[in-house]
Amino acid sequence: MYLPAHFKGNWAEHAVPLMRADPFASLISCDDAGFPFVSHLPLHLLDAAPGQEAVLLGHVARGNPHWRYLQARPQALVTFLGAHAYLSPQVYPDLVRVPTWNYLAVHCSVTATLIDEAEAKDALLKKLIGEHEPAYAAQWRGLDPAYQHKMMGAIVGFSLAVTRFECKLKINQHRPEAHEATVALYETGTSEQRTLAEWMKRLKAKSA
Numbered sequence: 001m002y003l004p005a006h007f008k009g010n011w012a013e014h015a016v017p018l019m020r021a022d023p024f025a026s027l028i029s030c031d032d033a034g035f036p037f038v039s040h041l042p043l044h045l046l047d048a049a050p051g052q053e054a055v056l057l058g059h060v061a062r063g064n065p066h067w068r069y070l071q072a073r074p075q076a077l078v079t080f081l082g083a084h085a086y087l088s089p090q091v092y093p094d095l096v097r098v099p100t101w102n103y104l105a106v107h108c109s110v111t112a113t114l115i116d117e118a119e120a121k122d123a124l125l126k127k128l129i130g131e132h133e134p135a136y137a138a139q140w141r142g143l144d145p146a147y148q149h150k151m152m153g154a155i156v157g158f159s160l161a162v163t164r165f166e167c168k169l170k171i172n173q174h175r176p177e178a179h180e181a182t183v184a185l186y187e188t189g190t191s192e193q194r195t196l197a198e199w200m201k202r203l204k205a206k207s208a
Helices: 011-021 066-072 118-132 136-142 145-153 176-187 191-207
Strands: 024-030 036-042 055-061 075-087 100-115 155-170
Touching: 011 075, 011 100, 011 155, 024 055, 024 066, 036 055, 036 066, 055 100, 055 118, 066 100, 066 155, 075 176, 075 191, 100 118, 100 191, 118 136, 118 145, 118 155, 145 155, 176 191
Parallel strands: none
Antiparallel strands: 024 036, 024 075, 055 155, 075 100, 100 155
């Protein structure tokens, strides 16, 4: 993506918290005709030790051809879109300005490996349950084994090894004259605007 230096974020401090806060991603690769194919799905970021490759876990319905495309062409792109909001030119001290749109995003180049063995898929599902609804784990364990087998047979899991990433924090940090007014505007707005205000304050505190 287009990534000016003043909007560039790093992995541990910016990309990881963004991916965990907004885990619903777009998985993009090519179909058999070479046209981009997109699946929208939640992905679980595994903790990676220093020096190790980061890994994302997820799954698609068996009826979704995307897993076959990943099997044939393992290289893919994953995008995460965090908070985003319109920014009015009213935040500037002068009138010769134009509106913009602020947003947070992470792009990961990945290499896919399919997970289709029952025990491995069960472990994958338990990680997703642990992230999104830990209380459901007991209910999952208590389901009839035949039903569990049927449900797991209806999906294909995968791990996505992150080979490269880009993190973009476009929150007008290159316009310091509008910082205070933007934060004040966003702090009284929607949940996404409030999230952007927190990120703006966080970046300012880090650079102080």
